[in-house]
Amino acid sequence: MKDSKEIRKEILGIIGLGYVGLPLAMEFVRSGYKTIGFDIDVKKIDRLSNGEIYLKHIGEDRVKNFFNSGLFTPTADVSRLNEVDLISICVPTPLDKYRQPDLSFVEDSARAVAENIKQGAIVILESTVYPGTTREILLPILEKGGNKLDKGFYLAFSPEREDPGNEKYTTKNIPKVIGGLSEQSRRKVVEIYKSVFDEIVEVSSAEVAEATKIMENTYRSVNIALVNELKVIFDKMGINVWEVIEAAKTKPFGFTPFYPGPGLGGHCIPIDPFYLSWKARKFGINTRFIELAGEINTMMPEYVIMKTIAALNKNKKSLKGSKILVLGVAYKKDIDDSRESPGIKIIELLQDGGAEVSYFDPYISEIYDMRQTDLVMSSVKLKDELLKEQDAVIIVTAHSNIDYKNIVDNSSVVIDTRNALSGIKSHKIFRA
Ligand SMILES: NC(=O)c1ccc[n+]([C@@H]2O[C@H](COP(=O)([O-])OP(=O)(O)OC[C@H]3O[C@@H](n4cnc5c(N)ncnc54)[C@H](O)[C@@H]3O)[C@@H](O)[C@H]2O)c1
Numbered sequence: 001m002k003d004s005k006e007i008r009k010e011i012l013g014i015i016g017l018g019y020v021g022l023p024l025a026m027e028f029v030r031s032g033y034k035t036i037g038f039d040i041d042v043k044k045i046d047r048l049s050n051g052e053i054y055l056k057h058i059g060e061d062r063v064k065n066f067f068n069s070g071l072f073t074p075t076a077d078v079s080r081l082n083e084v085d086l087i088s089i090c091v092p093t094p095l096d097k098y099r100q101p102d103l104s105f106v107e108d109s110a111r112a113v114a115e116n117i118k119q120g121a122i123v124i125l126e127s128t129v130y131p132g133t134t135r136e137i138l139l140p141i142l143e144k145g146g147n148k149l150d151k152g153f154y155l156a157f158s159p160e161r162e163d164p165g166n167e168k169y170t171t172k173n174i175p176k177v178i179g180g181l182s183e184q185s186r187r188k189v190v191e192i193y194k195s196v197f198d199e200i201v202e203v204s205s206a207e208v209a210e211a212t213k214i215m216e217n218t219y220r221s222v223n224i225a226l227v228n229e230l231k232v233i234f235d236k237m238g239i240n241v242w243e244v245i246e247a248a249k250t251k252p253f254g255f256t257p258f259y260p261g262p263g264l265g266g267h268c269i270p271i272d273p274f275y276l277s278w279k280a281r282k283f284g285i286n287t288r289f290i291e292l293a294g295e296i297n298t299m300m301p302e303y304v305i306m307k308t309i310a311a312l313n314k315n316k317k318s319l320k321g322s323k324i325l326v327l328g329v330a331y332k333k334d335i336d337d338s339r340e341s342p343g344i345k346i347i348e349l350l351q352d353g354g355a356e357v358s359y360f361d362p363y364i365s366e367i368y369d370m371r372q373t374d375l376v377m378s379s380v381k382l383k384d385e386l387l388k389e390q391d392a393v394i395i396v397t398a399h400s401n402i403d404y405k406n407i408v409d410n411s412s413v414v415i416d417t418r419n420a421l422s423g424i425k426s427h428k429i430f431r432a
Pocket of ligand 1: 015017019020092108109126127129160162268
């Protein structure tokens with residue numbers, strides 16, 4: 001796909017320059033729009049101002065084209081929102097400590113927009129939320145600024161379906177679902193977004209668009225839970241679930257493969273379904289599939305520990321006092337995101353059991369200042385001597401740039417939660 005050379009007249013803005021917002025900014029720029037990126041994290045703004053990208057999975061060429069275009073301006077100054085014709089909100093939507101939706105970042109952004117919005121601007125919420133958020137939370141805050149929908153501004157929801165690290169499907173070629181709070185709002189967004197995205201999917205309301213994203217992530221969560229449960233059952237029967245999946249997926253219809261693992265991670269699958277559960281409770285409905293899937297998936301780190309204890313036992317060792325190396329704390333391979341990662345939970349459980357734990361991750365040199373843990377650790381260097389000192393190595397993330405044969409050769413016990421060792425035969429390997 002050729003980069004656009006024409007500079008377009010509209011100026012676009014993005015609030016929140018993280019895993020979702022920054023690739024979106026790059027796509028706006030590639031489509032020829034002057035783009036202002038807003039973030040409250042001044043460290044991120046400083047790095048971007050120095051021509052530096054903090055997301056490691058984005059290729060050098062893309063980064064170079066982005067900054068060389070001269071079309072991107074990063075800033076922490078929200079008063080500059082009055083310069084933009086379209087504002088896309090891509091801020092976090094976590095759960096609070098009671099596992100309820102925390103919309104504070106969305107609300108703060110909405111207030112900043114309300115105070116600074118340019119007459120006639122388009123606002124799009126892209127953060128994952130429960131159905132009804134755009135209308136019930138965002139709209140009143142924006143109207144408090146004195147403007148009215150379809151008069152002073154336009155408002156829509158368009159879910160982000162970004163999959164960091166996926167080289168086949170990127171921001172541009174993932175179909176973009178758009179639902180407006182009004183017909184006019186939807187049309188306004190489509191007019192601009194059709195010049196950025198390859199395919200636009202228009203739906204009848206913001207609520208349908210919000211529910212679409214929640215459905216996609218709930219579908220993943222439930223199917224991953226199912227395959228995690230099957231893993232445990234088949235393991236008891238001496239059957240390798242990975243081999244079963246490979247065989248099952250040869251069926252040309254009616255089966256979509258999902259893969260088991262050490263537990264869910266990232267800012268989406270472990271969180272988003274609970275946005276729906278919370279909203280469903282307001283209607284007196286229990287989301288039983290979501291709860292059950294959550295229960296099974298959150299038990300997976302404990303299952304990994306159980307299998308580790310069994311493996312150590314075979315070598316007449318206990319968890320307490322054992323040296324254990326966790327390989328990978330990113331929530332999935334080849335990216336630098338450790339949010340909600342099962343690797344973190346596994347480290348904590350191992351430490352609780354009295355193990356001496358270290359970790360190696362080529363993408364995450366340090367663990368600190370995380371929402372779900374007080375853990376502070378640095379990645380060790382992966383050396384043969386280090387592997388030889390370990391009582392067990394647990395593969396939590398199957399990063400591509402690791403020599404797994406070498407890991408097995410130099411370790412006494414390897415617990416594989418990702419089928420990273422599928423081609424290797426050794427009595428040292430234990431599946432978990
Ligand atoms: N990470 C993913 O793969 C992914 C995929 C699809 C959808 N989403 C959804 O997209 C949203 C954003 O996720 P993310 O992974 O990009 O989060 P992130 O934490 O990587 O980035 C969010 C950014 O928003 C900034 N921010 C917070 N409050 C702000 C404010 N008031 N004003 C300006 N900036 C502010 C933060 O400093 C941060 O840089 C979430 O709702 C998430 O569920 C994420």
